[in-house]
Amino acid sequence: MEAIFKYFQESWSWILEYYPILIQGTITTIELTLASAILALIVSFTVGLSRFSRLRVVRVAAVIYLEFFRGTSAIVQMFFMFFVLPLFGVTFPALVAGVLACGLNLGSYGSEVVRSAILSVSRGQHEAALSLNYTNYQRFRYVLIPQSIPVMIPTFGNLLIELLKLTAVASLITISDLTFMAQIVRSQTALTLEPFFVILVMYFIISSVLVWFTKFAERKFSKGRDTITRDGV
Numbered sequence: 001m002e003a004i005f006k007y008f009q010e011s012w013s014w015i016l017e018y019y020p021i022l023i024q025g026t027i028t029t030i031e032l033t034l035a036s037a038i039l040a041l042i043v044s045f046t047v048g049l050s051r052f053s054r055l056r057v058v059r060v061a062a063v064i065y066l067e068f069f070r071g072t073s074a075i076v077q078m079f080f081m082f083f084v085l086p087l088f089g090v091t092f093p094a095l096v097a098g099v100l101a102c103g104l105n106l107g108s109y110g111s112e113v114v115r116s117a118i119l120s121v122s123r124g125q126h127e128a129a130l131s132l133n134y135t136n137y138q139r140f141r142y143v144l145i146p147q148s149i150p151v152m153i154p155t156f157g158n159l160l161i162e163l164l165k166l167t168a169v170a171s172l173i174t175i176s177d178l179t180f181m182a183q184i185v186r187s188q189t190a191l192t193l194e195p196f197f198v199i200l201v202m203y204f205i206i207s208s209v210l211v212w213f214t215k216f217a218e219r220k221f222s223k224g225r226d227t228i229t230r231d232g233v
Contacts, residue, residue: 018181018184018185018188018189018195021176021181021184021185022178022181022182022185022195022198022199022202024176024181025176025177025178025179025180025181025182025199026178026202026206028095028175028176028177028178029164029167029177029178029202029203029206030206031095032095032098032099032102032167032170032175032177033160033163033164033167033206035099035103036098036099036102036103036106036163036166036167037103037106037160037163038103039099039100039102039103039104039107040102040103040104040106040107040110040159040163041107041110041156042107043103043104043107043108043110043111044107044110044111044113044114044156045111045114046111047062047065047066047107047108047111047114048110048111048112048113048114048115048118049114049118049140050062051063051111051115052115052118052140054136062111065108066108066111066112068108069104069105069107069108070105070108070109074101074102074105074166074169075169075172077101077104077105078097078098078101078102078169078170078172078173079172079173081097081100081101082094082097082098082173083173094170094173094174094175095175097173098167098170098173098175101170102163102166102167102170105166106159106162106163106166109159110156110159113152113155113156113159114148114152117148117149117151117152117155118140118144118145118148120148120151121143121144121147121148125143125144125147126139126143126144128143129142129143129144149221150218150221150222153214153217153218153221154214154218156214157210157211157214157215157217157218160210160214161207161210161211164203164206164207164210165203165207168203171183178199178202178203179199181195181199182195182196182198182199
């Protein structure tokens with residue numbers, strides 16, 4: 001028992017010695033997650049709303065984007081942006097490549113969330129907007145999107161957690177995130193349990209904060225709004 005206690009005491013002392021790089025990895029992970037989330041949100045609304053365009057070419061382009069990014073691996077997309085595009089003269093820093101790959105990949109899933117949430121708004125709301133002689137822009141801006149946002153938020157929250165977990169693979173293109181830093185500690189100390197247990201806890205803390213933020217946003221956007229869906233809810 002004394003030997004086991006001594007082992008853990010010595011191993012955790014190594015972790016304390018390397019905590020600055022773990023903190024730096026945490027900061028990088030948060031930056032990567034937030035930047036990718038902003039890009040994914042922009043892409044989600046752009047592609048999702050494009051599916052309702054009156055122009056066939058816009059709808060087709062949106063479907064092609066959706067099927068391509070949803071049907072291919074996010075890791076392969078990340079590798080393509082970081083390792084393959086430079087062969088054609090297009091070079092991105094590792095962090096930018098990671099943001100693009102994560103944001104564009106999650107944005108494809110988010111676009112379906114936007115589309116389905118707008119479709120869930122009751123037909124009566126569509127007809128009411130048309131009876132008021134609203135333009136297409138006014139119909140989406142003042143009637144459909146405000147009522148569909150509370151429907152989107154819970155699913156967007158789940159995608160945000162998936163995005164956080166997806167950022168872990170960014171270490172494969174030399175981004176110094178939590179996983180990358182844990183690998184450094186492991187290679188320099190020969191410890192496996194301790195560094196990966198630490199980042200396991202860190203990922204859980206970050207995801208818990210994101211869950212809290214999602215619930216807060218859901219309450220805020222739902223307050224004072226009676227969202228009417230096709231099911232009458």
